[in-house]
Amino acid sequence: MALEDLSQADLEQELAAATEAYGDFAARGLDLDITRGKPGTDQLDLSAGLLTAVAGDDIRSRDGVDVRNYGGLEGLPELREMFGELYGVPADQLLAQGNSSLTLMHQALSFALLAGTVDGDAPWVGQPRRIICPVPGYDRHFTLAEALGFELVTVPLDDEGPVLSAVEELVATDPTIKGMWVVPMYSNPTGISMSEERTRALLAMPTAAPDFKLLWDNAYGIHHLREPHAPMLDVLGLAADAGHPDRVWVFASTSKITHPGAGVAFYGGSEANIGWFTGHLGAASIGPDKINQLRHARFFGDAAGVRRHMSEHAALIGPKFAAVIEKLEAGLAGTGAARWTDPDGGYFITLSVLPGTADRVVKLAGEAGVKLTPAGATHPYGLDPDDAVIRIAPTMPSLADVTAATEGLAVCVRLAACEKLLA
Ligand code: PLP
Numbered sequence: 001m002a003l004e005d006l007s008q009a010d011l012e013q014e015l016a017a018a019t020e021a022y023g024d025f026a027a028r029g030l031d032l033d034i035t036r037g038k039p040g041t042d043q044l045d046l047s048a049g050l051l052t053a054v055a056g057d058d059i060r061s062r063d064g065v066d067v068r069n070y071g072g073l074e075g076l077p078e079l080r081e082m083f084g085e086l087y088g089v090p091a092d093q094l095l096a097q098g099n100s101s102l103t104l105m106h107q108a109l110s111f112a113l114l115a116g117t118v119d120g121d122a123p124w125v126g127q128p129r130r131i132i133c134p135v136p137g138y139d140r141h142f143t144l145a146e147a148l149g150f151e152l153v154t155v156p157l158d159d160e161g162p163v164l165s166a167v168e169e170l171v172a173t174d175p176t177i178k179g180m181w182v183v184p185m186y187s188n189p190t191g192i193s194m195s196e197e198r199t200r201a202l203l204a205m206p207t208a209a210p211d212f213k214l215l216w217d218n219a220y221g222i223h224h225l226r227e228p229h230a231p232m233l234d235v236l237g238l239a240a241d242a243g244h245p246d247r248v249w250v251f252a253s254t255s256k257i258t259h260p261g262a263g264v265a266f267y268g269g270s271e272a273n274i275g276w277f278t279g280h281l282g283a284a285s286i287g288p289d290k291i292n293q294l295r296h297a298r299f300f301g302d303a304a305g306v307r308r309h310m311s312e313h314a315a316l317i318g319p320k321f322a323a324v325i326e327k328l329e330a331g332l333a334g335t336g337a338a339r340w341t342d343p344d345g346g347y348f349i350t351l352s353v354l355p356g357t358a359d360r361v362v363k364l365a366g367e368a369g370v371k372l373t374p375a376g377a378t379h380p381y382g383l384d385p386d387d388a389v390i391r392i393a394p395t396m397p398s399l400a401d402v403t404a405a406t407e408g409l410a411v412c413v414r415l416a417a418c419e420k421l422l423a
Contacts, residue, residue: 002336003417015418022415025408026368032405033371037188037347037393039256039313046312047258053295062297067290073278076293079264085303086222087252088232089268094250095277097288101253101265102140105215108249108267109148111280112178112213118272119246120211124178125149132170132180134162136350136378136389138188141181141217152380153177157187160195162202171207179213185230186220189378189391190350191343193230196238203235203242218252220346222310225318229344236270245270254296256347257309264288264296320394323403324349331410337417340392349392350378351409357416358387364412370405 003014059068062078074080075096084091097104111117113125131150133142134157142152155166162180171177182202184194202214216235224230239248250268257263267277300306325342328351332338341350353361358375365372373391376382392409394402 002334003414003421004336006421008422011418011422015415015422018411018415018418021411022364022368025411028369028404030369030404030408032369032397032401032408034392034394034397034402034405034409035371035373036396038260038396040316040396040398042316043313043395044259046309046316047299050258050295050299053298054291059291059294061290061294065290067294070286072287072290073282073285075264075266075288076290076297078297079293080266082297082300082303082306083252083264083266084268086232086306087218087250087266087268088234089236089250089266093236093271093274094266094268095274096293097265097267099253099255099261099263099265099289099292101217101219101251101255101267102144104251104265104267105141105217105249106144106148107281107284108215108277109145109150109179111277112211113148115280117211117213117246118270118276120209128176129178130174130176131178132162132167133380134181134187135380136189136384136391137181137380138183138217139377139382141215142380145181146380150178154380155180157190157192159192161192161198164198164201164205167202168205171205171209171212173208175208177207177212178209179215181215181217183217183219184221184233184235185218186223186343186346188219188346189348189389191341191346191348193344194233196231196233199233199235200238200242203239203244203247212247214248216248216250218250219256221252222306223256223313223347224310224345225314225321226344236268239270246272249273257306257313258296258299262292264293317395320397320399320402321349323399324392324394324406327403327406328410331407332413335414335417338413347393347395349394351390351392351413352388353390353413354417354420355386355388357413357420358384358390360416360419361390361409361412364416365409368408368412370408370412372409 079096081091084094116123253265254263362372376384
């Protein structure tokens, strides 16, 4: 029976049982951390061959370019082709750049601030500016936009993407709404993927700002955990069909494919956007790290090589996701104290607890030796108005640790729910 439906006396009994289970768990003296959306060491090992893929006497790209020297602002063509195929972007509309897609997002927004966009009439700086943040979302998107002077406006996310009516209402009349963050596949942290219907609607909707942008951060686009998996949408083709070819800036990186912080990041867009981006980038750089790009191109060989590599990741992390789901089911099914996502890909599971208890759950877990991402981190300004969302990152700890941590977490959720209902 759901906790909410229990009599006062039964609920008090549940509280006593949860308190005892919590004490037992804390007594194990564990020190576990399920906050970090990073690959495990075994995943990093999958890319060990990268480190020897370029040798001192073998430094020419497919086209005979000596990758040790300056130049090639747009990135190595063989890598643009490989990842263009994977992300559904024509190679000449995909730039291969440095080690971080967040940096490219920061650059694109900075260029828009300083110089305006291809479809706007003025630089964004000096104008009031707001950006839509679907929630729950990725805290670094929020921090980045806030640091560049955007006011963060939230809209809810459902199973197909940002709730359309909420977005349409905002963009239709408010020219200060300049863009929206989108993680189109296996979103951080809910794991949902955008439907084609929702995507088409976002691409077609009228916007008061002529230069409104979708920041299409496909960070997890090829990070499937199982079959069948979400399809890769041809977002640039759909944008052109919708009559807004310049509305989308595509971002991706190999951060969670090879080595985070030492991978390759990509920017994709219409021909006009590519010209705009490289035009500004050319003032900042003589070219990206082509040695690293050649390493990646050689290590994978082709797009099929990347796909094979991604199934090796899935084989390592799939069991960790399954263990989290199993322990949540075992500890919480039927209690009505929580819901959780069971994503087909990506890096996170979202646990939604009774409103008003997320912060308490995080504290209880911390005191019992399980470190969780602070409640609120999934919302702009760190404020979850319902105090209900907890992000679980299963990839980095060992299978045994993630299993034990989730067991403890489920106990904390039950305890916090009983406390709340009795309060
Ligand atoms: N975008 C999303 C949605 C992420 O979850 C992350 C990392 O967690 C990143 C971007 C970071 O990408 P990069 O390492 O390419 O800067």
